[in-house]
Amino acid sequence: MTQFSSDNPARAHRFSLANDGSGLEELSGWRAYPRVQQPTWPDEQELATVFDALRAAPPLVFAGEVDVLRSRIAAAASGEAFLLAGGDCAETFADATADRISAKIRTILQMAAVLTYGASVPVVKMGRMAGQYAKPRSSDEETRDGITLPTYRGDAVNSFEFTQESRRPDPQRLWRMYTTSAHTLNLLRAFTGGGFADLREVHSWNRGFAATPAYKRFERLAEEIDKAIRFMDAIGADFDALKVVEFYSSHEALLLDYEEALARIDSRTGEVYGCSGHFLWIGERTRQLDGAHVDFMSRLRNPIGVKLGPTATVDDALALIDRLDPDREPGRLTFVTRMGADRIRDRLPALVEGVRDAGARVAWMTDPMHGNTITSSNGYKTRRFDAILDEVVGFFEVHRELGTVPAGLHMELTGDDVTEVLGGTDHIDEAALEKRYETLVDPRLNHQQSLELAFLVAEMIAATSPSRPS
Template identity: 60%
Template sequence: MGAAQQPTYPDADEVARVLAELRHRPPLVFAGECDDLRGKLAEVAAGRSFLLQGGDCAETFDTVTAANIRGKLRVLLSMAVVLTYAAQVPVLKVGRIAGQYAKPRSRDTETRGATTLPAYRGDAVNALDFEPASRRPDPRRLIEVYNHSAATLNLLRAFVKGGFADLRAVHSWNSDFVRNSNVEERYEQLAAEIERALAFMVACGVDNESFRTVDFYSSHEALLLEYEHALTRIDSRTDTPYNVSAHMVWIGERTRQLDGAHVEYLRHLRNPIGIKLGPSVTPSEAVALAERLDPDHEPGRLTVISRMGAARVRDVLPPIVEAVEDTGRKVAWVCDPMHGNTFETSLGYKTRAFSQVADELNGFFDVHQELGTWPGGVHIELTGDDVTECVGGVDELAEADLANRYETACDPRLNRNQSLELAFLVAERLTDGRIRRVNPVQEYSAEDF
């Protein structure tokens, strides 16, 4: 089977020139960092850590600014603090960032009135404007993906190692937002408790670098195989291939064909690999994919991200978990409560209801409670901006509010208040005594936040 969801470029020679240039570009991430992440995902799979993975549905070149990157990092750090302190579990932080520029589409074309043009497939392929020149697939955009990803990663590394992530500044992560809801009050109370705890530790002589920096990793869907191949390198230490465009890459629901090109490519990588599973997957298909992608039962190798929808998660997910667990693997089980709960309003806005997002998360936790397995993480489309793209939540956004700040280039994202509200919901479920905890009493450092 060929590669699904690939653009059709009009100039094959130009594609070849672009790919040749990318093959000579320096790595965006390093093999050792990917190995570190794989080790930390093994802790998630073992029930000793929790994965928080989040970011834009589709990054755009125009939004690669210091303010936007800082905002996304700030909301993820705030969520991680809630989860770590309230649930007393180490949190592994992975951004859906610095490479998420391509999106699969259900149709190859889009029609408006009498005009039909190629569908928008993300800034990696074409532009959002509905006119022929913009929608023409342009391989030179892949160079821009690399450049913008490099700029994003450079700034993220500066933030997480340069003082922005200092736990003693936990209140400042929240300072640029209007405090107008009870989720703000809950966060500020928690932040105050953390500050008092840190002050006590410093007074006792405990003050080290781990309070000031965090580990942060990048991830994206490995959709455009020509780009991903061009950024694959053979590691000199181990003589094995790594995708150096991100620490973790995943296969989407539309490209998980067992005999497809995406599975064939990713199974050879040494990166930790994710796979999205929707409600149509069968237990036998899930096991076959696990066997294909993780033949050696390697801890931390495979992260299974379910995206079933609120109405189906409690019925569809249990046999999937049981079948994969019966193989002896301990994969990281993660919930994407976003993609299975999308609908269109009467005014044409694609949106998600916070109540359904929360319901799918609760269903995910219910399933793992019943099976005695570890609900290892969440995979969220979010932004640090005060957008109005998903209805409901603590601010009670209605469909009429969507027009105020509907800014996404593709799928609707949780705004910062909704993201924090979701973090508190997850923390409450993690503290439920029925959730299996392998080692609930642990020593923590600031890197766990």
């Protein structure tokens, strides 16, 4: 894998600043570029005060962790692992409780166990957690009953309640985003390093969940894992690798004031890391080549993602690669496609072929959620489980036909038994949406639907594995 070296002037210029911490001001170069999806903060002095506090605060993640993740994504891009990312559409401060966080972690761990055991492939586990507090919106304002207020942009910016005071962008929320993310990461590290994620506890991951068909199928898989572990124990195998797991945090790097404030310089090398999360991505609405988000992210050493929707062209993809990954470094860049089930088989092949033929080494993930959003007849923003499954199937079909690697799955999900996505073996219909529709932005898969999807993906990975590069 290509590594940073001081004799590469281009990379040194892009990623390195002075070791003494001076020079972070260079990261503010994004301010000279067109900015989209940024709040209009009413008090710039208050924003500056919060920015300074964040700049002085400890990092949320560390350079060494980020470097390991980059190598893991490189493995996924070459077919030697599979990247699984999941979590809330938009985290909320109120839901950052131990129970809610542990339920999401358990769901991702269960999905990873299904994928690992069913497809015999290592799974890189990543949560849309500890930073996913802001969302891009289609309009700056919202009107209800003749009253127009700023749009809700996530708890990092304002509150969901439809009042003038609640919808006022508040810079103090950036500080709360930081502290809540720190609490979430503390829990995440405790859960995944303190025995909660031990594969020998695989049965306990189902506790608290309803006895659904997906639950029962997972129980059968857990029994098979138990049998394998008992065999390993009988022959004296080392269980250290089963006790803890690597679990990484990710979010859309949307609020650039926050991201800049949490950038840090690695004292070992002088490289610049975005220390708000391990993996940061640029959204479909903010991937403009001449825009602030692409400029800022080009300066960070993190592995980064870019969402590509159905309007993305080969020229768009290649230009983004040139800007964000000019050295073609494995693990550096991930393209997360969000096409829609009805368009993925038509739109994705040209992108994958164009990138492949250009010699780029990106990881391809599918986000089957955002291209399949509909409004139900009773007024709920929702998605159909069958459409989500179909987009995932289409993603694998395209890569199988082209001989390329389907490297990962990017999901909006929760560990709770919400009713936000239509369908699944629990047969959620439009009337059921009214029972437990809890999301403030986009609908999420519940625990059962997440497991159903994992079993399907495991079968598809296993089916494509003979053509995966060695």
